[in-house]
Amino acid sequence: MKETRRRGRPPLGQELKAGTIVEKATFTFAEFGYEGTSLRLIAERADVDVAYVGRLYGSKLGLWKATIDGVAEELVDRLRNLPEPDVEDALPQAxxxxxxxxxxxxxxxxxxLNEFADRDExxxxxxEKIGAMMRGLFVARIRVAQARGKAPAGDPDFLFYAFASAMAMTAATRPYLARFTETARKDDSYRAELHRTLSSILLR
Structure with missing residues (x-):
């Protein structure tokens, strides 16, 4: 990486642009994968000069890492108010x-789904940023639910990864699922059925 970002938050104007760049990068990496994505394509989608993206992130890998960091921060923000694992409905809430x-x-x-399919750097x-955090959060709650007879017997890690894989695949392939079932074509029914199906993996 030729250039690294300066420590601390960027100036306000740059911070707003950086947020747009990371948002567009998330969509672009999701659509084309890492190898199929270029800084130029992300810059075009974010309506900024590619040289500016290079100055902020140094390389495509640098921007990809910033995207992973952003996804992790978003997940932490959504999950921060969950009850502790020993609370009665901790797992259903998660x-x-x-x-x-x-x-x-x-x-x-x-x-x-794209990133966890590869076994590389x-x-x-x-x-480290996402998988370990999610595993820790769910496995602890699965163990408590199992002890109370409210989760299926079995290895908590197996249960978590079966749940996580089903969740990511089903959410990522909704357009294909919608070809076969009307449930996936409407947001409310899709959301309810996804929740019901995924809950059946981890809850009794």
Whole structure:
């Protein structure tokens, strides 16, 4: 990476542009994958000069990492008010919040699906920032629910990754699912059915 971002927050104008760039990068990486995406394409979508993107992030990898950081921060913000694992409905609440978030931001599901499919340096970074956090949050709640007879028996990690994989794949492929079922064509019915189906993996 030839250039790194300066420490601290950028000036207000730059910060607003940086937010737009990261948002457009999330959609573009989700649509084309890492290899199929260029800084120039992201710059065009964000309506900024590609040299400006280079100055802010140094390289495509630098912008990709900023995108992962943004996804992680967004997830933390949505999940920060969840009750502790030993609260009665801690697991159902976690499922509901995550389902709603991916219904609101389906591009995040495709983005994460792309990145967790590869086993390279980017996978390690994505897992450290997102995967490990999500695993810790859900596995602790699955264990408590199992002890209370409210989650299926089995390895909590297996259950979590089965849930996470089903969640990401279903959210990312809604347009294809909509070819076969009207439930996926309407936001309310899709959201309700996604929540019901995913809950059936982790809850009794």
């Amino acid at each position: 499922i509901a919040v995550l389902c709603n978030h991916l219904c609101d931001r389906p591009e995040l599901a495709m983005f994460m 980017r996978f390690e970074y994505a897992f």
